[in-house]
Amino acid sequence: MIEADRMRVSVIGTGYLGATTAACLAELGFEVLGLDVDEAKIEMLRSGRVPFFEPGLEDLVVSGLESGRLRFTTSFAEVAEFADLHLICVGTPQKDESGAADLSYVNSAVDRLAPHLSRPAVVVGRSTVPVGTAATLAARLAALAPAGEEAELGWSPEFLREGFGVEDTLRPDRIVLGTDSPRVEKAVRALWHKQIDGGVPFLVTDLQTAELVKVAANAFLATKISFINAMAEVSEVAGADVIQLAQALSYDDRIGGKFLGPGLGFGGGCLPKDIRAFMARADELGVEPALSFLREVDAINQRRRARTIDIARQLIGGGFAGSRVAVLGAAFKPNSDDIRDSPALDVAATIASLGAQVTVYDPAALERARAAHPELNYADSMRGAVTDADVVLLLTEWAEFREADPDELGRLVARKRIVDGRNALDPTFWRASGWTYRALGRQ
């Protein structure tokens, strides 16, 4: 039997989700061994450096290493020998144009771990997967592991938000576990006993429901964002103000104000690929019509990018050729350096392809942006980016940009024109400083 305090945990895949999970579990007192197939990533983590930007995480990694409770490896044999509970946190990116999820990483994690499981073990998936994946993996695990049926698999999707990863892992809204095995349930209860004792709801479901909870949550969030962005489209034409509209809606507590911010829309490594994978899976299951609305959710989201570019084009009075454009933001959202499907970089790259000289600044994501888009120019400060610009585009709502001084920036630019792609600024304030201010969904 596994005792909570002595349970040893492996975390397979040490990206955003896995590294955060591993460091938080060590902080909670577990002995944790993180594994990744990327040797460079493991080397960095071993030396106490986190390969991405996540507030508070590096301190936890360092204290985990110092306490001896957190270690890293690239050996599946070592994690199998070490741990009683294995958490699978590898990526499930979009595979191709079909939108389906690429399951090769989760399959490979199970295939490489299983042959080393010669004693009873619990394997719990945390990655976001299409419904039906976990049942297939459970059978694969039992077939490949020397322990056979004693190597059991459950699924416990993770809901953390990048930028709040540590906080969300230590104090989740809820814990969902798909399993019908008392042993799997006992191990996962032991893992989160402090949270469960502290009142965090713990829901045990079948595998399919657990898988669906995660994609349904992301589909709902994406729909909410695209809903208000659809209202922004209408407001622009009808002469209304979507910010006031959203505010008025938010007072209805059946609707609520969160995820109701109109702007450039969603991006990142989760929402876009998760809704597409959900649609692809529904198609395979023959229930495509049930999710056809998500196609529109995706389309509304993409249209906001095109609209932002149109507004910038109007402001500079025609074509982009020869113009200088400053882009504030590269990460898909503030407090992150994640540029996966970043709306800001997508807009910046499109404008550059139309002939503008685009200079990008971001407080955390410059290095990643440079590697992904070498055709763009980069500045090391907001001031550097806007100097001599014909138009400024605010595309990621970092606090630094929200708090920018329009008088100060006004002295640096060639023309005082700004597109507020995130409705992050006070138009009155900026207009009073002489700027031509445009935003999505407002006059």
Ligand code: NAD
């Ligand atoms: P990521 O790309 O940052 O990390 C994935 C890691 O898995 C990489 O370091 C990669 O080298 C490693 N990996 C790949 N194949 C492996 C294998 N066979 N064995 C061991 N390691 C392997 O991705 P992420 O953002 O951490 O996302 C991981 C999963 O978690 C995805 O399914 C994602 O949808 C889900 N998720 C992510 C977040 C988030 O905020 N990033 C939140 C909730 C859920």
